[in-house]
Amino acid sequence: MSRSVWARVAEVRPLLHHLTNRVAAPLQAEVALALGACPVMTCWPPEAGSVARGADGVLVNAGTPETEAQAGQDEALAATEGTEIPRLLDLVGCGLSLPRTERLRTLLARHRFACVKGNGAEVAALAGRPALLRGVEGTTEVREEDLADLARKHRTLVLATGGTDRFADPFHTGRLAGGHEALRSLPGSGCALGTALLAALAAGVEPFEAAGAAVGLFAAASTRAASRGCGPGSFRVAFLDALGEARTGGLPLPEAEGTP
Numbered sequence: 001m002s003r004s005v006w007a008r009v010a011e012v013r014p015l016l017h018h019l020t021n022r023v024a025a026p027l028q029a030e031v032a033l034a035l036g037a038c039p040v041m042t043c044w045p046p047e048a049g050s051v052a053r054g055a056d057g058v059l060v061n062a063g064t065p066e067t068e069a070q071a072g073q074d075e076a077l078a079a080t081e082g083t084e085i086p087r088l089l090d091l092v093g094c095g096l097s098l099p100r101t102e103r104l105r106t107l108l109a110r111h112r113f114a115c116v117k118g119n120g121a122e123v124a125a126l127a128g129r130p131a132l133l134r135g136v137e138g139t140t141e142v143r144e145e146d147l148a149d150l151a152r153k154h155r156t157l158v159l160a161t162g163g164t165d166r167f168a169d170p171f172h173t174g175r176l177a178g179g180h181e182a183l184r185s186l187p188g189s190g191c192a193l194g195t196a197l198l199a200a201l202a203a204g205v206e207p208f209e210a211a212g213a214a215v216g217l218f219a220a221a222s223t224r225a226a227s228r229g230c231g232p233g234s235f236r237v238a239f240l241d242a243l244g245e246a247r248t249g250g251l252p253l254p255e256a257e258g259t260p
């Protein structure tokens, strides 16, 4: 099933509007292109709304929340409200500071997202649990019942990454043993997983299936890249190469476990 998801993304070539952080943006653009999608990155408020309306998917990422970036994100969300364009919210740094956590809670109260994601600590912080964050890195594993509660509360798919990637929609839960540890030394790998997930949503895949396909893709590609015995710099290149192999079915993909 997952293999056909990536074949479909490559066929549809969805246009993905990223309103994202300065650190992860290059990797996200590279991942989108490796999958055959088309990335566009702009947060400039005068154009953010029209660019978002012309896109097949919109990604809002809280990683470097400068005032102008937030204004652009607000424009993009307002312009796509009530449309069929899938929107993904990445909770980067939720729990790092009160203003950021409050900003994310406000976005979730005002807008409906097809998917909300973060690492385990960020999702635990959103659920109001104590979370261990060092900068934007987190080691807390979210409880599955918190994930399911958040999914029901916000009527969305919630994905928490970590040693085990866990996801839930209002009716189902799924999980997959995470990717290779080398992914933790690739800054923005979680953000780029959001890009892959949005690509699947924008190609018309349902959120629960899209989340399983995205975590399976990252698990398989990181394992293949690490098996090529590379260090942190060349891992990035090998990882992108392996993602490209998924388009043609050349990368065996694991299936996530969970309620179908």
Ligand SMILES: Nc1ncnc2c1ncn2[C@@H]1O[C@H](COP(=O)(O)OP(=O)(O)OP(=O)(O)O)[C@@H](O)[C@H]1O
Residues within 6 Å of the ligand: 024, 092, 118, 119, 120, 136, 137, 138, 161, 162, 163, 164, 165, 177, 178, 179, 180, 181, 183, 184, 186, 187, 188, 189, 190, 191, 192, 193, 215, 218, 219
């Ligand atoms: N301990 C781990 N072992 C194996 N894979 C992991 C581990 N922790 C995370 N991963 C994998 O790394 C990828 C990114 O997840 P992570 O939780 O590090 O995201 P993140 O903190 O949001 O990343 P970033 O902020 O750098 O974008 C996922 O594919 C996840 O499966």
Ligand SMILES: Cc1ncsc1CCO
Residues within 6 Å of the ligand: 021, 023, 024, 063, 064, 092, 136, 187, 188, 189, 191
């Ligand atoms: C290191 C870092 N700081 C803000 S965003 C980011 C990239 C990973 O999310």
